[in-house]
Structures are given as structure tokens and as C-alpha cells.
Amino acid sequence: MTDRHILLVHAHPDDECIGTGATMARYVDEGVGVTLVTCTAGEMGEVLVPELSYLAYENDGGLGEHRRGELDEAMAVLGVTDHRFLGGFGRFHDSGMAWHADGHAIPAEEIPDNAFWTADLNEAADELVEVIREVRPQVLVTYDEFGNYGHPDHIQAHRVAMYAAQLAAVPSYKLELGEPHDVAKIYWTAMSESRMRESLRELRASGDTETFKGMEPDGKLPPFVTPDELISARVDGSATVERKMAALRKHATQVEQDGHFFSGAESGHSAWSDEYYRLVKGTPGKAGDDGFEEDLFAGL
Template identity: 40%
Template sequence: MSAAPGLLAIHAHPDDEVIGTGGVLARAAAEGRRVKVLTCTDGKRGEIVGEGMDEEEIRPRLAEVRAEEIANALSILEGPGSIEHEFLGYADSDMMGRDGNYDPANFWQADMHEAVGKVVRVIREFRPSVVVTYDAFGGYGHPDHIQAHRVTVLACEAAGMKVMYPEAGAPWRTPKLYLTAFPKSRIAEANQMFIDRGLPSPFGEYTDPDEIPMGTPDDLITTRVDVTPHIEVKRDALHAHVSQIAPDSFFMNVPDDMMEGFYGHESFVRRWSEVGTPDGVEDDLFAGL
């Protein structure tokens, strides 16, 4: 096992690294751990909603713009520590049924053997103790998120097998793999708070967790990490993704007294662990390492 346990977060687009894991990335960097973000696509088919941004002017170079934005976001998250970054090299897959979803250069259309091999190389070179990616639904059904889940889980398995992708380096078995999660109870609580204040919620108006179509059932949550000290850093890093965050965005307008409740913890489902895990919900991705 590595002498310095590291965290590898595998995400679909620039900005996803902040939304789903900004707190744990900042926390790991602040603890002096090795941290790396692997972004699977260039995000070139994302919406352009930044204040004052012209669609016709920005669209042809959106991939370049988003590369600059993620560089800025990670520089904020890393603080005095360090966060490495790499693009996997695929185009944004757009949404299901749209023309961009059929582009042979996009991640959704990628050859699975090739894509897994690329991630295996990253895993074997970085040798993380913890890998984090999405659940099988990709959180909300985006094809790039779903593909990131598929490719990451297969790559984590293959990376530990000597006979698989021998050209990608020496085998490395990642001790712990986690899937990002957003507890249904937190969505319900957030919705109720927004309703009470007369504010719109991005999650609809459901206040019964059993009726909420997205999110993770609470009884499946294995890990809940306190990232309260890094709330402001996470929010500042999210703001660095200028093209993706509209002035009236929910993320830009969470009331100050709701920040801790909404951003103070990040939750995960532990897919596997080859080290001992505590009884009940653990509070650290690196527990047992």
C-alpha cells in the first residue's frame, strides 16, 4: 500500500469535481494527501449560462474555456496543498437522443476496452488508496456520468490484475472505491426549507424522501464526511466555473444560514474496501488505511 494514501476522483465534466466532491478534495489536500482529478470529457456541449457570455462567441471554444475554469477551480480547492489534474481525452456526450450523443468522438460512444485501458493507466501511475466516482445512474442519468461509473468500476478491477492491460504499467489494487451519493432525506429537508422561505428548489417540491426520484436512499449511505471547514472554498471553486453558473443559479444563491446544512457534509456509498471499516456510518474516506 502507498506510504501516502491518495485520493483519485473520476468525473465526467469540468465542474462536476466541485459539485460532488469539492469538500473531500479540499479536505484531502489540506491534510497533505496526494489528490488527483481525472475528467473524462471536455464539456464542450454544456450549456453556456455565465453572465454576459455570448453563445456564438463562446461555443466554438467552450472546451478551452472549461479547461481554464477547472484549472482555476482546482487551484482554489487545493489551497496550500496540491491537486493534480488530467483529461481522459473524450468529447462531451451531450444528452440522450441529441445529435451530439451520436458523435463517435464522445465518451458515450467510446470503445469500452480503450476507455478502461486509459483509466487503468492513470490508476497504476497514481496508485490511489481511494477512488471516487458516480453511482450506476450517474447521479441523475447523464450519459457521461453513467459511462464514468462503468469505466471506473471496470478499471479499478482490471488495474489490480497483472494479465489485464500489461502495457499500462505494474498492477495496482485500489483498497477503497466509493460512489458519490446525495441522501434522499437531505433533498427532502432542503426542499422543505426552500418551500418555507418561498424560494424555488432545483429538486422539485417533494418533501417525502420516498417520493423523490433522484438521490440515494439513506440506508445505503455508508460514509458521511464533514467538510464544514471547506464550505467557502467549495463555493468559491464552484464560482470559478463561470460558463456553467448563472447569476440566478441555486448554487449561487443558497442562503448563508443554509450553507452548512446543504454543503457541510458529502456522502458516499462504499463499493468495496479491502481494509477494516467501522460499524455504522464512517466519517472519513481514508478510514482504516
């Protein structure tokens, strides 16, 4: 093990694999300490396995406990041994979501009790302050202020992570939560615009008109796509993408096993291997030939 540590804050089980799975696997391989904090159990998620439909929130329930097991299996594939739920399993409930006519997520009309979206920011942040002061990461990864696509739990994860990082560094703040620690670098996850346009060209050329329906290679792209000039780092996932996709398969209730993640022009080997990040705190390190940092710890 090195003395380096990275902390990732995600909203639901499976989010960590989609956006940062290759990164997590890489740092595990390098002996870096990797801690994943998942803010909810994803109790409101859609169940894509027909025989498990009874687990859905609107049916018998129990999806959160099932997804807890999926997360355990996924992290075993990536080699991540330190993964926790914010405040403990069940502390904050999945808030659910609805779709806006413009194609991004918004809060649902009915929000369950104890929803993460309506949690007191100080209370939620204090749960993460304690983790930050315990594991003392040099790097923290979370979403942007829009939660990448508007999901209320993603937005709240962003707020909690950013606020907790500030509070954790304050020398006089709640010392019962641990010795103060200042996270040197904070990144937001990003989807590269050039990579997305390239993927769309491959999809449409292959005859696939359904994946990312409504998006075209040269057209307007949704908010979760980030212009390349705003991106700071690219983690090369070519050596770890196989594990990333194997881990993602463990989230079987959420990801179609024959869907675009795993087959065709939009497979993990073409579009989901490299992972991109925006640096929002800290000094950027040396960039590679493409202008991006190649290591989230660069410059430390």
C-alpha cells in the same frame, strides 16, 4: 504528504466541485495525494454567461477550452495540483444529453463524433488503468451505475472507472500500462435523502417554489437521491465548504453566480457542505455517531 492517495473520476468540469469539492479540499489539507481525472471538457454544456454565448457548441464553439481554464482556476482554489483529462485534453468529447419526461437525463438524439458515450470501453478504461497504476490510490470515487441522474457521460464515467479498477489489479494485464495495483476502497457519490428532504423543507418554508421544482419534502424524490440506509460515509465539509463554493464559482459558464448554490435556503452552507458516499468495494471502517464513516480511508 502522507502515503495515502485518492483518485476521483468525473465526467465534466464543475462536476467535481458540486459533488466532491469539500472532500478534495479536506484531503489536500491533510496532505493526502489527490488526483482528479475529468473524462471530457464539457463542450456541450449550456453557457450561462450571455457575453460568452458564442462559445456554445451550436454557435462558434470553444466552450471546452474555456472550461479547461475554469477547471484550472477551481483546482487552484481547492489546492489540487494533479488534475488531468482522460487520455489527454480532447481525447473524448462531451456527448450532450436530453431530458426525459420523468425528469432525468438521457442521451441526445444526435451525438457528436468521438463522444465519450460511444467510446470503446476497453480503450477508455486503459487510459485510466495507466493513471491508477501510476498514482496507486487506496480510494477511488466515481458515480453510481445511473451516473446519479442519467447523463450518458456520467454513466460512461462509472463504467470506465469500475472496469479500469478491475483491470488495473490484474497481474497479467497489459504490463506496459504500469505495475498492477488493486484499489482497496471504491465509493460512489450520493445525495442523502434526509438531507435533501431537510433542504426542501427549508426552501419551501422560505417561499422558494422554483428551486428543485416539482420535488416536495414528503414526496417522491428523483434517482439522484439515495436512501440514508444505503450510504456508507459522510465527509464533514464544514471546514472546507467556503473553498468548495469559491471553487464552484470559477465554473462561471455553468453555475449561476446568484443561483441556489450561493444564496437563500439552498446555499452551500446549508446543503452542500457535507458530502455522502456509498461503499461498493472494501471493508467499511469505524463509523461515527451518525452511523457513517467519517473518513474514506477508514479501516485501511
